[in-house]
Amino acid sequence: MPKLHVITYGCQMNEYDSERAAGLLTQGSEYELTDTPADADLILLNTCAIREKAEEKVFSKLGQLRALKQQNPGLMIGVMGCMAQLQKDAIQKRAPIVDLVFGSPAIARVGELVERVRRERRPILSVGEAPLVKLSTMRARPGLKAFVTVMEGCEKHCTFCVVPVTRGRERSHSPASILGEIRELARAGVREVTLLGQTVNAYGRDLTPPTDLAALLEMVNGIDGIRRIRFVTSNPYNLTSRLIRALRDIPKVCEALHLPLQSGSNRILMLMNRGYTRERYLELIAELRETVPGLALTTDLIVGFPGETDEDFDQTVDMVERVGYEGLFAFRYSRRPGTPAAAMPGQVPEDVKARRNTRVLEVAERVSAAKSRPLEGREMEIMVDGASKRDPRELSGRTRCNRVVNFDGQGKVGVGDVVHVCITQAMPHSLRGALVGEGAHVC
Ligand code: SAH
Ligand code: F3S
Numbered sequence: 327m328p329k330l331h332v333i334t335y336g337c338q339m340n341e342y343d344s345e346r347a348a349g350l351l352t353q354g355s356e357y358e359l360t361d362t363p364a365d366a367d368l369i370l371l372n373t374c375a376i377r378e379k380a381e382e383k384v385f386s387k388l389g390q391l392r393a394l395k396q397q398n399p400g401l402m403i404g405v406m407g408c409m410a411q412l413q414k415d416a417i418q419k420r421a422p423i424v425d426l427v428f429g430s431p432a433i434a435r436v437g438e439l440v441e442r443v444r445r446e447r448r449p450i451l452s453v454g455e456a457p458l459v460k461l462s463t464m465r466a467r468p469g470l471k472a473f474v475t476v477m478e479g480c481e482k483h484c485t486f487c488v489v490p491v492t493r494g495r496e497r498s499h500s501p502a503s504i505l506g507e508i509r510e511l512a513r514a515g516v517r518e519v520t521l522l523g524q525t526v527n528a529y530g531r532d533l534t535p536p537t538d539l540a541a542l543l544e545m546v547n548g549i550d551g552i553r554r555i556r557f558v559t560s561n562p563y564n565l566t567s568r569l570i571r572a573l574r575d576i577p578k579v580c581e582a583l584h585l586p587l588q589s590g591s592n593r594i595l596m597l598m599n600r601g602y603t604r605e606r607y608l609e610l611i612a613e614l615r616e617t618v619p620g621l622a623l624t625t626d627l628i629v630g631f632p633g634e635t636d637e638d639f640d641q642t643v644d645m646v647e648r649v650g651y652e653g654l655f656a657f658r659y660s661r662r663p664g665t666p667a668a669a670m671p672g673q674v675p676e677d678v679k680a681r682r683n684t685r686v687l688e689v690a691e692r693v694s695a696a697k698s699r700p701l702e703g704r705e706m707e708i709m710v711d712g713a714s715k716r717d718p719r720e721l722s723g724r725t726r727c728n729r730v731v732n733f734d735g736q737g738k739v740g741v742g743d744v745v746h747v748c749i750t751q752a753m754p755h756s757l758r759g760a761l762v763g764e765g766a767h768v769c
Contacts, residue, residue: 330351331362368440411492426439477526486631487665488665519546521546538566581621584624587642597631608645657683708723709742717732747761
């Protein structure tokens with residue numbers, strides 16, 4: 327049987343898409359999966375275009391794959407995902423070894439596209455919009471945790487971002503199709519689902535009749551077998567009091583929220599077209615903190631957006647301290663073709679971006695450490711993921727706030743179990759815990 331090797335770059339949505347594409351190609355037994363590129367007859371690269379660095383990684387990988395193609399001229403190479411949509415011409419020019427280029431809307435037709443390349447013996451390009459299809463093929467053994475895309479695309483048009491171009495209009499999947507998929511995942515052993523959307527908290531407003539994320543979370547909460555529910559990414563602009571209450575009230579929904587701030591300066595937020603001010607963001611944080619005790623907040627920041635001065639950047643650092651994030655991602659602004667910010671004056675030199683990036687990460691580290699220290703001595707619920715990375719004799723799990731806890735399972739605890747531990751030590755990137763319960767540690 328011919329073999330398929332899949333390489334995934336980028337976000338969780340891409341991981342989900344790769345799984346779907348692999349599922350479709352292996353389902354009818356056309357292909358079997360291999361981990362070894364040299365054994366493959368078809369290699370699919372699922373790509374990311376969010377920053378230039380992500381694109382360069384793909385071109386360098388394609389350069390490496392050229393040698394394999396020389397050894398095995400029958401090898402088919404496909405590029406899918408966001409770069410396919412944005413860089414189709416550059417891919418064909420810089421990497422003529424590529425036989426197939428297709429965007430995420432065409433994943434449902436991957437089998438047919440591969441077949442066409444084989445039959446017609448010429449490169450095929452399929453980019454552009456297509457009807458929304460919920461693909462519910464999944465890996466044979468999906469593990470403990472799974473992503474579920476609940477909506478595609480984005481219509482926010484933040485001036486730095488290519489997603490509206492690469493992933494198209496905002497379209498929600500129907501609750502019925504999402505619930506069907508999660509039930510199937512639960513039957514296969516999945517215990518935690520993360521609902522995915524570029525602006526996941528805008529879910530459902532395009533459906534007839536319209537619905538919202540809070541209603542969807544309530545329905546997912548009713549599915550047997552699922553123990554934890556998370557969702558990303560929420561946009562501050564669409565964050566409602568109803569969703570904040572859902573975070574508090576729906577039992578399986580974890581008390582963790584990823585709420586990208588991007589910048590702490592009102593001037594930059596305006597240039598970014600984010601639709602909120604730092605004051606509005608702080609109001610939301612106050613409401614969140616008041617309503618949802620123990621909530622863990624994380625964020626995304628961009629440093630060096632065009633026109634960002636030292637004062638603007640200081641305002642971002644100030645927000646990191648004020649909000650007290652448990653963790654954050656800081657990105658150096660990357661100029662993306664076709665986006666309004668790419669043409670803005672005041673592009674910031676790379677060395678300034680690098681300096682700001684280092685500084686904000688230092689502050690974030692300090693803030694996050696200060697958040698974990700008070701957890702020492704507290705009892706927390708964790709779901710066990712498997713052996714600890716540091717010490718395979720120990721187990722590792724995550725709290726509802728998504729912090730890693732390593733502990734001794736004393737032979738009593740298994741993967742997927744939800745147990746209580748007492749936090750004995752807070753370290754910069756993980757916690758140590760002791761099992762609480764009969765004959766075990768008392769917190
Ligand atoms: N839908 C999400 C963002 C998806 S992109 C939201 O609403 O925020 C993930 C992150 O990549 C963004 O939050 C942003 O911080 C970063 N990003 C997007 N475009 C970027 C660019 N041109 N340069 C640097 N970082 C960027
Ligand atoms: Fe991008 Fe802004 Fe949408 S960051 S994904 S355009 S909310």
